Amino acid sequence: MAERYRLETAIGRGGMGEVWRASDDVLGRQVAVKLLLGGDSVEQAAARFRLEAQTAARLHHPHVVTVFDFGSWDNRFYLVMELVEGVSLAQSLAAEGRFSPQRVADVAAQAAAGLAAAHRQGVVHRDIKPGNLMQDGHGTVKIGDFGIARFVDDASAALTSAGQIVGTSLYLAPERALGRPAGPESDVYALGCVLYHLLVGEPPFQADTAAGVLHLHVDVPPSPPSVRCPQLPGAFEEYLLQMLAKKPEDRPSAQAVADWFGSAAWGAGTPPMPGPRAPAAVATYALPPTSVWPAATAPTPAPSRGRRRTAARADASIHVRIRTQMRRHKMLTIVVAGITAFVAAVLISSAWSSGGSGSQQPDAGPSQPADTPSASPSTTPSAAPAAAPPQNHGKDGKDGKKQDEGGGN
Structure with a gap:
């Protein structure tokens, strides 16, 4: 083509054209030749093809495919470029x-x-x-x-x-x-x-x-x-x-x-870390992570991340045990306080009941031995009239007379 480029092998095809490996017989080198494909909008495609040649020709850089030549052959436009092996x-x-x-x-x-x-x-x-x-x-x-x-x-x-x-x-x-x-x-x-x-x-x-x-x-x-x-x-x-x-x-x-x-x-x-970063440790370690990717392609966590997760779980377990012990200690304190209050109430009630029943007794004298100081004749006569009914005076008098008589004998 153009008495210079000899097409050898088709190496690619796109929307606008097809690319061939070719030989530049003038310069003796391998090149790539892009031929414009025919279509309904030939004029617009030709304009774009020409623009590609003009644009690439302005660029000379090791990382840009170099354009060598542009022309037409057999009513088709062509673009001669550097061949990338x-x-x-x-x-x-x-x-x-x-x-x-x-x-x-x-x-x-x-x-x-x-x-x-x-x-x-x-x-x-x-x-x-x-x-x-x-x-x-x-x-x-x-x-x-x-x-x-x-x-x-x-x-x-x-x-x-x-x-x-x-x-x-x-x-x-x-x-x-x-x-x-x-x-x-x-x-x-x-x-x-x-x-x-x-x-x-x-x-x-x-x-x-x-x-x-x-x-x-x-x-x-x-x-x-x-x-x-x-x-x-x-x-x-x-x-x-x-x-x-x-x-x-x-x-x-x-x-x-x-x-x-x-x-x-x-x-x-x-x-x-894969996936969105959670704001708190609870959201990261206590809840399963959510991924938008299929489970089969989810990455395996690195060992360092696994150790961090294990440490976090251990810390969380320690915190749970501490909180449980604190709750138990609090409950025990409440129970002990309740029992103490109950015992105190019972003791107060018993003391109150004992004091009230002693003041209501008629006389404590007869239960004591006759020779104790509290049963002396000076205290008995003065207490008897106030504590005993009138009919008991005669009996107590008889008992006293008998005791005197017995003492005299």
């Missing part, structure tokens, strides 16, 4: 499963550096997703497919009809879901969604319809990725959630992301 992150994810935090941090630093270079040139990619991030055999990540990119200072470059949202809904920033223009912060949000997907194995938001996904992007905070990736360092999670902030102004710049993940800062901190 590798696969997309979407293909790696499908073949290998989710990535380790170390590998994701490496991808983040490289992809963010490529985005920062584009943003410095006033270019917003608008379609960052795993399928548009290529990684070669040496681990180098390159951003490709600037087909729907736009220049920040040129609103007409969007090339979309009124009210149309372009991009992939799984990685679409909230402001774009609301129909607002895309900015550099929109690319940072999309990259955050990609990193989340690589760590967890799923995007942060999924629904049955694209409209449902857009609603989640706008109104629902993402679940902490540590729920599904328990080995994730705490600093990594906090920074990733900052990239997924709902407001564009709350997100870091692409250059800040590249610098942060390029340092050792992402590995700081211990893995955070």
Whole structure:
């Protein structure tokens, strides 16, 4: 084609075109050639295809796929690009499963550096997703497919009809879901969604319809990725959630992301506790945790967290025993006080009853022996008339006479 590029093998196909491995016979190198597919809106597609070539040609960076040439052949537009000997992150994810935090941090630093270079040139990619991030055999990540990119200072470059949202809904920033223009912060949000997907194995938001996904992007905070990736360092999670902030102004710049993940800062901190952090120990240890993820995929708690739970349960058990003993001591005190009061009342009542019955006795003299001082003749006559009835005087007199007579004998 064009007496220069010789197509060899088809290596990909998208909504706008198909990509071929080809040879550049002039320069003697392997290249990738993207051919525009025919369709109903050929003019609009051609304009977007041309814009992709112009946009990518402004960018020269190790983490951006380089564009070499643009032209038409056999009534079809073509784009000649750098050939990346590798696969997309979407293909790696499908073949290998989710990535380790170390590998994701490496991808983040490289992809963010490529985005920062584009943003410095006033270019917003608008379609960052795993399928548009290529990684070669040496681990180098390159951003490709600037087909729907736009220049920040040129609103007409969007090339979309009124009210149309372009991009992939799984990685679409909230402001774009609301129909607002895309900015550099929109690319940072999309990259955050990609990193989340690589760590967890799923995007942060999924629904049955694209409209449902857009609603989640706008109104629902993402679940902490540590729920599904328990080995994730705490600093990594906090920074990733900052990239997924709902407001564009709350997100870091692409250059800040590249610098942060390029340092050792992402590995700081211990893995955070899975699920929402409870405000009190009772809510954390006494109640079973609730997770929005399936039970089969819930992470196994680390030993250190298990020891903390055991210590908390032991502390709670000690507190329960102390409270039980305090309640028993209180009840015992009440019972003893009640018994003491009851005994005191009985003693007072008995003393009162004894005093009252002694004052009512007629005479205590006859029960005492005759030779005791209390039974002397001086006390008996004076007490007898007051305590004894009149008929007893004669009898007492007779007894006394007999006693005198007996004494005289």
